Amino acid sequence: MIEFKLDLKSGVPFHRQIVDQIRYGIASDRLMPGEQLPTVRELAVHLQINPNTVRKAYSELEILGILDTQQGTGTFVSHRQVEIGQDEKQRMLGQICDELVARGNQYGFTVKEIVTHMQRRLENG
Numbered sequence: 427m428i429e430f431k432l433d434l435k436s437g438v439p440f441h442r443q444i445v446d447q448i449r450y451g452i453a454s455d456r457l458m459p460g461e462q463l464p465t466v467r468e469l470a471v472h473l474q475i476n477p478n479t480v481r482k483a484y485s486e487l488e489i490l491g492i493l494d495t496q497q498g499t500g501t502f503v504s505h506r507q508v509e510i511g512q513d514e515k516q517r518m519l520g521q522i523c524d525e526l527v528a529r530g531n532q533y534g535f536t537v538k539e540i541v542t543h544m545q546r547r548l549e550n551g
Contacts, residue, residue: 427461440479445483448503459504
């Protein structure tokens, strides 16, 4: 199971963040076929958002065949494989980097300091 989180400052609509997290969870094998997702209500309470936002995300993924909802039983990951295209990966990496730089700037770090720190982390394992 993945840990659902929302970035309130990203500007990306909440339902889109949920959709992306589920798609990436499936593509990276952190969500497996047949695995049950939280109910709409459970996820809405956890994320402190309107249940209609979760419902919209789940519905979008159901239309794409990525999720299966069984009335009275729950919402499950389907057996359909999810492929994340290179353009989408680059878009997501850009978004992650933008968020990292913005957060670093809030604390007075330069991009150079952030990159140097990341390189040190990679070298030290």
